[in-house]
Amino acid sequence: MELNNVQKSQMIRKRMIIGAVTAIIASVLAFLNVKKSRTKRPKIVRQPYVNRDSLREANIDSVLYCGDSHCLGQIRMRPSAFFSFCNILVERGLLSKRKQMSVKEQVLIFLYLLGHNVRFRDVGGSFFRSTWTIHCYFHIVLQAILRLYPYLVNPPGTHMQPEIQNNPRFFPWFEDFIGAIDGTHVRASVPIEMQERFRGRKDKTTQNVLATVDFDLKFTYVLAGWEGSAHDSRVLGDALRKGFKVPEGKYYLADAGYGDRKGFMPLFRRVRYHLKEYTDNPPENEKELFNLRHSSLRMCIERAFGVLKKRFRVLDAEPFWSYETQVDVVIACCVIHNYLRGVDPNDAITREADLEVETHDIRKSLTQKKILEETKECVKKRNSIALAMWNAYKKHRTN
Template sequence: MDHNSIRNAIVGIAASALAFGALLIQTLKSKKQITRKCHVNQDYERENYINSILYRGDHNCINIIRMRPVAFFNLCDILTMNNLLHPSRSVSVREQVVIFLHIIGHNVRFRVIGSRYYRSIETIHRYFKIVLRAILKLYKLLIRLPVESTPPEIRNSPRFYPYFKDCVGALDGTHVRASVPLSIQGRFRSRKGGTTQNVLAAITFDLKFAYVLAGWEGSAHDSRVLTDALRRPRGFNIPEGKYYLVDAGYGIRNGIISPYRGVRYHLKEFSDHRPENAKELFNLRHSSLRTTVERVFGILKKRFRVLDAEPFWDFQTQVDVVLACTIIHNHIMGVDPNYLINEGLYEEFESNLIVSTLTAREEREEAIEWAAKRDEIAEAMWSDYMARNINLF
């Protein structure tokens, strides 16, 4: 091979190397440009999303965290002022509470929330637990037994006053879906099928919870759960001479008045099928008042979708979440829309009532006493009803 051939070959190799190098540099530049275009400022996006929830109108806020901004910021203030929540270096109290409310409001999985808020699953799980524990500590502040005076919803209605002047609320149970180990699923299987926990609640007529007992097996009868609540040292206390309305499944006992059995219950007082006697009239008005508890259960499950979906936590967390939802419900009912929580809310409730254990004979005697009280109410109600409607018969 002559010198010209060798030189040409060298020049060709050098040109190829230069061309490959230029192509490689161009490729690397393109990759850098692509990476730069896909970069997301997570802190900015997270803050922007939280602000869009809280500052773009009440409707959007309610859709995401199930309450208006006024109730949200007030809740954050309560948790902060009572030293129940603290901001960390990277997560504010506001973000902690938003994430918690987003999860229970829509039953969203931790990994989905983590993706939306640009947080790891571990971070979401940790702060969910922190906020849950903080909310539970508000139980004594927000869920309180009613005062002994006649509720205004009764006092201001001629249909209910003075007959139900000693009634302080309604009481009932509801079933919330539960996930439990296979070995105990039989105990938690409710009459309608599926595993549930039986939740007992006392409701006041301003649509607030006055007492909540969660965690009972779905197969447990409502009256059994009530008996447990009444026997607990710091359980459900009924002021002397006062009572709650319940459905027929509970029976009648001290401080508990159920409707008459074997008597029409769901009537329409002003229709063509008027009540025909004192017992029917009593059952009608008893039903009208007792539906308060059903309304509140409906509001609660509609607001917090986590209560009507298959849970993905351990059972104790499931119980705690039910309690947290009732606490937040009371907070919303107290703050929004008409007034702010007053300072009296922060006073811890202390009950002076003494819970006694009754013998079977004493329980039967009390049932007779309260059955007589029910008869007295029914007769007074019927007498007045007939006097007002004498011309219609």
């Protein structure tokens, strides 16, 4: 019996040894197979360490220090205007240097996004920043620029504007006019259930933006956020309820959509105005002459809208952020536009936009507008201007 136990223990040890050896052999074979398979794969060459801070700074410098034209193409303003704009934001306490990002980089990224309508991830890749970082600083700069609105978008004064006073075609006939008013449509992105309300003149969804400009192409009032299907007169009514006012005795140049309100002077309806003063087809009466000069002077607002959309491509492309942000972006673009009118009014973008406006007839036939009843005061004022202007015009033609 004792012998049998010894034999059994020996057999158990032998089996354990065999099992251990088998496991070792299996492990060795597995290791060799893995090593063999790895040798067949292409080797991954490790890249050298990338100094992101250095590359980021080099990217910023390449935008700001490679010439005015290059900078204008990248961030839609020249370097001198850019640095001055950054200083304004810092001096007013609206932006400050953060641990992660300088003021210069914050503003540059913001302007690049507005100028080219690129995604946050695309800009993040160029500046070695995360999408979340770009998103956060975009909104920080946006809110800072919106707080500049009271400083840069000012109501017009009651004094006569030089563009009228120094031009015999407009003075003294338009001495009480302080600017022009109109609406423009800006691309909008809204939920499907809201899209029908936002389809305006075109098939695309838009927001209707009301604005007034002076004759220096500066915005003096901006109301954004109305759906594209809203009529201009309805948007104006909302603006008046929110505090928009016309100084007593003053007028805005307007189209037929605003003709039923005091302070807004439209053209004569159903009267031609696609003509020239000194050609073979001159105006034939006081109404035609008034319409001609009215439309010529009112081109200031079309020019302002043209420059705005030429500079900020984000306004002509489908946005990818919330609708509240889309509204804020429109106002921010107008604020920056006014700043640039003060420091760099004749840059290449402005000249290009003016050329496009001059070569493209943007005026619409008045018969296509909704005819609204005008106030007696505006009718009387307009008729007296037209008659006095016509008498002076005939006198000048006969001399």
